[in-house]
Amino acid sequence: MHALRSRHDAFPDGNGPWLPWGNGRSYGDVCCNHDGTLIEARAANRILELDTHAGFVRCESGVLLADLQRLLVRHGWFLPVVPGTELITVGGAIANDVHGKNHHGAGSFGHHVRALRVLRSDGERRKCGPSEDAERFAAVVGGLGLTGVITEAELALRPLSGGGWLRQRALRTADLADTLEQLAGMDREHEYTAAWLDCLARGRRLGRGVVMAADHDRVRRPPPMRERTLSVPFSPPVSPVRSWSLRLFNEFYYRARRRDSGWQPCWYRSALHPLDGVRDWNRLYGRGGFVQCQVRVPEGDHERVLARMIEFAARRGEGSFLVVLKRFGARPAAGLLSFPRPGYTLALDFPWRGPATAELVRSLYDIALDAGGSVYPAKDAVMTAQQFRRAFSDHDTFRNWRDPGLCSDFARRVELT
Amino acid sequence: MNQRHILVIGATSAIAEWAARRLAARGHSLALAGRDRERLEDVAADLRNRGASHCSVHPFNAERPDTIPDIFENAAGRRPVTDVLIAHAVPQPSSWPGEPGLQRYIRVNTTSAIACMHAAAEHMAGHPGGGLIAWLSSPAALRGRRKNWLYGATKAAGDIALEGIGGQYREQGVRTLLLRPGPTRTAFNAGLEPAASWAEPQTVGERIGDLMHARKGGEHFIPRAWWLPATILRHMPTWLLSRLKG
Numbered sequence: 098m099h100a101l102r103s104r105h106d107a108f109p110d111g112n113g114p115w116l117p118w119g120n121g122r123s124y125g126d127v128c129c130n131h132d133g134t135l136i137e138a139r140a141a142n143r144i145l146e147l148d149t150h151a152g153f154v155r156c157e158s159g160v161l162l163a164d165l166q167r168l169l170v171r172h173g174w175f176l177p178v179v180p181g182t183e184l185i186t187v188g189g190a191i192a193n194d195v196h197g198k199n200h201h202g203a204g205s206f207g208h209h210v211r212a213l214r215v216l217r218s219d220g221e222r223r224k225c226g227p228s229e230d231a232e233r234f235a236a237v238v239g240g241l242g243l244t245g246v247i248t249e250a251e252l253a254l255r256p257l258s259g260g261g262w263l264r265q266r267a268l269r270t271a272d273l274a275d276t277l278e279q280l281a282g283m284d285r286e287h288e289y290t291a292a293w294l295d296c297l298a299r300g301r302r303l304g305r306g307v308v309m310a311a312d313h314d315r316v317r318r319p320p321p322m323r324e325r326t327l328s329v330p331f332s333p334p335v336s337p338v339r340s341w342s343l344r345l346f347n348e349f350y351y352r353a354r355r356r357d358s359g360w361q362p363c364w365y366r367s368a369l370h371p372l373d374g375v376r377d378w379n380r381l382y383g384r385g386g387f388v389q390c391q392v393r394v395p396e397g398d399h400e401r402v403l404a405r406m407i408e409f410a411a412r413r414g415e416g417s418f419l420v421v422l423k424r425f426g427a428r429p430a431a432g433l434l435s436f437p438r439p440g441y442t443l444a445l446d447f448p449w450r451g452p453a454t455a456e457l458v459r460s461l462y463d464i465a466l467d468a469g470g471s472v473y474p475a476k477d478a479v480m481t482a483q484q485f486r487r488a489f490s491d492h493d494t495f496r497n498w499r500d501p502g503l504c505s506d507f508a509r510r511v512e513l514t
Numbered sequence: 515m516n517q518r519h520i521l522v523i524g525a526t527s528a529i530a531e532w533a534a535r536r537l538a539a540r541g542h543s544l545a546l547a548g549r550d551r552e553r554l555e556d557v558a559a560d561l562r563n564r565g566a567s568h569c570s571v572h573p574f575n576a577e578r579p580d581t582i583p584d585i586f587e588n589a590a591g592r593r594p595v596t597d598v599l600i601a602h603a604v605p606q607p608s609s610w611p612g613e614p615g616l617q618r619y620i621r622v623n624t625t626s627a628i629a630c631m632h633a634a635a636e637h638m639a640g641h642p643g644g645g646l647i648a649w650l651s652s653p654a655a656l657r658g659r660r661k662n663w664l665y666g667a668t669k670a671a672g673d674i675a676l677e678g679i680g681g682q683y684r685e686q687g688v689r690t691l692l693l694r695p696g697p698t699r700t701a702f703n704a705g706l707e708p709a710a711s712w713a714e715p716q717t718v719g720e721r722i723g724d725l726m727h728a729r730k731g732g733e734h735f736i737p738r739a740w741w742l743p744a745t746i747l748r749h750m751p752t753w754l755l756s757r758l759k760g
Binding site for chain 2: 100102103104105140143144145146147157168
């Protein structure tokens with residue numbers, strides 16, 4: 098591992114292939130490089146310019162979103178897009194063009210990058226943005242770190258009228274049609290929306306769940322005195338995530354909710370990043386870990402396709418306690434390989450039980466791809482090269498922008514070399 | 515005196531930077547000394563954005579200990595320096611550096627550090643709010659071990675000097691803080707294979723920032739749990755220590 102200590106550092110000498118590495122929170126192998134060396138960018142973490150009047154920030158790429166957000170909230174600003182975890186770097190957020198619960202209104206992370214700088218393996222430094230060298234910019238955003246090391250970025254911010262508090266509401270839904278209808282309805286009025294699904298419910302109840310909506314609260318309140326953090330201290334030798342324990346959890350989680358929770362105040366970290374409150378939560382899946390299947394299904398026939406996917410997973414008796422459904426807005430993708438595009442995205446995680454799990458996830462991918470959908474590379478660990486080509490029609494254009502000195506396990510697997 | 519003026523020497527090192535961020539968030543004003551002006555400017559911009567009331571940069575070459583009094587003079591342009599963190603060091607060379615290399619190594623790690631302590635004590639002595647000298651030492655300074663005795667020796671000399679200076683300037687209100695961070699994931703340790711037990715520079719730096727903000731004196735292991743292995747190491751008989759690998 099080579100540490101990039103600042104944006105001024107030169108590209109490391111020696112044999113590649115190299116791969117820029119942020120905080121290693123991608124679920125799959127886009128952040129792995131077993132045949133080469135990682136360039137760890139966490140130490141390049143300076144906030145170079147913060148304009149609290151115009152609302153933008155310029156920083157090095159190793160800054161964690163958590164670190165940045167804490168500072169911004171103090172100044173009455175907010176990152177316009179935050180994913181489910183804020184324990185990722187700005188560079189990683191751009192390279193994976195992450196999205197949040199507000200995609201329907203705000204688009205993805207890449208839509209708010211005003212400019213960025215990349216360091217190529219030949220030592221060249223390039224600046225690009227939506228209005229400067231825009232083609233390169235489209236390749237770097239969502240470019241999975243394969244187009245050069247992002248060294249700094251300038252991000253537009255969103256003003257807060259109150260503080261870091263949100264008001265949140267949860268609605269219980271009866272089936273998939275109800276969930277989709279509530280989700281679309283909430284999207285029209287609220288900034289953040291997403292749905293949790295009971296993936297093991299079948300028959301009439303298929304696709305039932307809880308739709309959550311949240312907005313920034315205008316009321317000023319002091320921030321919480323203490324934020325509770327739980328932690329999973331070790332990986333149990335046997336995964337406690339089993340079909341019976343899931344069924345129990347899902348039933349309880351679903352029934353413990355009221356039909357309509359009403360509006361509740363919620364600090365931004367617990368509303369938007371609930372999993373960050375449980376350190377090492379992934380250990381719950383046992384030593385084998387888990388894989389996630391996150392796909393996008395275009396609008397139109399989505400209800401039938403989503404139902405097929407949920408049923409397919411439920412029939413195998415496999416599933417996760419976190420199944421998330423979210424509607425993407427109509428905004429065109431920011432990058433060539435950006436995952437967020439119009440449609441619905443469904444994420445399911447499965448405890449890893451070897452090749453059978455890989456086969457299950459690939460079959461689910463196929464259902465989405467047959468419907469004209471795509472797969473999220475940042476979460477993927479099993480996609481085949483053929484599936485990748487089907488998911489991303491711009492893969493050939495992207496190849497022209499690739500940095501030959503950089504590669505990842507993911508790129509080798511899907512033959513993006 | 516609530517808002518203090520803190521000089522950080524070796525400010526581009528990861529631990530010092532996180533300590534400075536913690537102090538900046540408390541609204542203190544900072545002066546940064548380090549080798550590379552370009553990087554210092556970035557660190558200074560970062561600290562201003564994180565809340566430092568003022569932040570100036572002072573390029574400094576640790577091979578020239580004679581320039582240290584000037585650093586204090588320049589850093590104290592607007593107001594006297596009330597606290598200093600001495601955090602510059604070079605890791606143990608991988609092979610014997612030879613006589614000129616050895617002199618240079620000791621000049622950077624020991625001579626310039628002791629000169630900083632002395633200059634700081636002289637500068638702060640008699641100030642109404644007193645002063646604090648924080649010295650980033652190492653558990654390596656506790657005993658001579660086969661893998662890092664040279665580094666340990668340069669740091670141990672600093673420890674003794676700090677202790678003595680603390681005594682000499684006690685009546686003039688100067689306090690001393692001896693910091694011993696355990697292994698940390700920083701560029702300083704880039705040559706070693708990191709273990710899961712290694713601390714993050716953020717954790718270590720923020721603790722240092724908190725200790726400095728609270729004007730704590732004495733010796734501190736970071737994380738605290740290092741106190742136990744360090745105490746065992748400190749009292750280990752030489753015949754056993756010399757047989758320890760690593």
